[in-house]
Amino acid sequence: MPDIVRNGVTIDDNFAEAFPMSGTGILITAPNPKWARQAALTMTGFATSVIGCGCEAGIDCEVSPQDTPDGRPGVRVLLFAMSSKDAEKQLVNRLGQCVLTCPGSAVYSTVAGEFEIKVGDAVRQFGDKWQMSKVIDGRRYWRVPVMDGEFFCEGKVGLTKKSVGGGNLLIMGADWDKTMRATEAAVSALDRVADAIAPFPGGIVRSGSKVGSQYKGMSASTNDAYCPALRGVTKSALDEDIGCVLEIVIDGLTDNAVREAMRAGLRAIIEMGPEQGAKRVGAGNYGGKLGPFHYHLKDLLP
Amino acid sequence: MKPFTFALRQEPPQRVDLSPLTPDRLAGKSIAQIEEIEIGVTRISTKVGDLFKISEGDLKNVRFEGGSTRFDLVGAKLLPGFAIHVEGDVGAQCGRLAKGGTITVAGSAGPHAASGNLGADIEIKGDAGDFLAGPLAGELAGMAGGRIIVRGKAGERAGDRLRRGILIIEGDAGEDFGARVIAGTIFCLGEARGRIGYLNKRGSIVLARGGCFGSTYVDCGAHELNFARLFARRLRNHSAQAAEVLSRRLRRYGGDTAVYGKGEILTPD
DSSP: OOOOOTTTTTEHHHHHEEEEEEEEEEEEEOSSSHHHHHHHHTTTTTOHHHHHHHHEEEEEEOOOGGGGSSSEEEEEEEEEEEHHHHHHHHHHHHHHIITTTSOOOEEEEEEOOOOEEEOOOOOOOOTTTTTTEEEEEEEEEEEETTTTEEEESSSSSEEEEEEEEEEEEEEEESSSSHHHHHHHHHHHHHHHHHEEEESSGGGGBSSOOEESSSSOOOEEEEOGGGGGGTTTOOOOOOOTOOOOOEEEEEEEESSHHHHHHHHHHHHHHHHHHHSEEEEEEEESTTTTSSSSSSEGGGGSSS | OOEEEEEEEEOOOEEEEEEEEEEEHTTTOOOHHEEEEEEOOSSSSHHHHHHHHEEOEEEEEEEEEEEOEEEEEETTTTTTTTTEEESOOSSSSTTTTSSSSEEEEESSTTTTTTTTEEEEEESSOOOOOOSSTTTTEEEOOEEEEEEEEEOOOBTTTTTTOOEEEEEEEOOOOOSTTTTTTTEEEEEEEBOOOSSSTOOOSSSSEEEEOOOOTTTTTEEEEEEEEHHHHHHHHTTTTOOHHHHHHHHEEEEEEEOOOOTTTTTEEEEEE
């Protein structure tokens, strides 16, 4: 089937293959946006891939004071893992080490899931019996005394097993600058989609991987078909006009969130066109047999 | 849809136990059967039909047209999702052991209102009697959930042995306000008297006008507490005055150090 061209950008007739994940998240508020963001950034550091980090996490959006429970500026963080047990462990650890420690922070549930995991009910013990519980409108909150006042944390937060991880776009361009320009535009477009995150640095990954390796015991290794510097010596997927490939990986609380995020990213890349940005967009999959969610690029075109 | 209405014909000749007249217990009964329900508490019979003219309506909303200080146990063991409104006064133990739902009383309530309440949202537009939200004799804990708001005054020992939940008194409170509180949150927006927060274990007592609470409460300084901001926002639609007090900078007194001592009294700084 011929590839599709939109505004000069070639769209591969291919699909992204994604997997079910356990998704959870918290809303962090602070006295000002700087410290809400700082807590969120610290908590979502070293959370790019479940392979080595245990979870994938990122900032979904900033929340204005009118929309947070305590009327302070907030940041919504989403966290995804391969099992609900992993998600709970990672969330509790990161909350205890990164958010509890961050000046001014407070934590609220923000994901409506079919399960709940204990966060405040675990962190409360830091209070050494000086912590106090408050039940407000049926939800339990913990007040843990800390050196700048009180750390205020909801007892339980929602978790859903209906999350999806691994939506992706492969953005291919003539050189690094142009490819990056298109990819950054796509990231800022999909940042505006609710319930979805791009967990890699700045939302972008440059070391896309394939399954398996020539070394024993390595489950993943560089995706040589998409390495421009190996074009001549490997079975390359790249034509001569491609000098750089960047990837965006997307995790979402729902199937639809991932789809909409991919759609928004694709639209931004196409709008920019090949002169300024990318020449070609593809998607990564494993043949379609491993992951139950398939996102065909041709279905996501503007 | 119109509420299921009990219109009072006459002042009850004796105290009456209205606990059978909650939506779940009335469900499936005909008017004739309801009129036969015995509500008297002495050997002299008083039946529902003797006191009330019944008009059928939406059983989720029960309305009493006219009240009396002899109406005991209104809304007792009420279940979530149902509502009871009394256009008048009620007697003792209004909302006793209610699991949920809403009860509004346009007049005043007698003693032990909201006693053992587990989740109901109760509003009393007039005054409340003694032992508001308190336990009956021999019980170890009082109210254990839900919310009660008294727009007028409350009698003595309001919030006695409160276990959980929110109690707001917009007027004055009688002697020993918040005595023996185990946990939960209680507000007095008027004057509170007596041994305030006596033997409080880990409850929060909010006094809009301060008060004298003895040397076993220890000043912990004035603070901007984040929990108070959240609490204020959640209370705004129910008691604007209580929300206003919580929005201010609050001075925290820890205590009662005569006992467990993990509770607090909060007053605007």
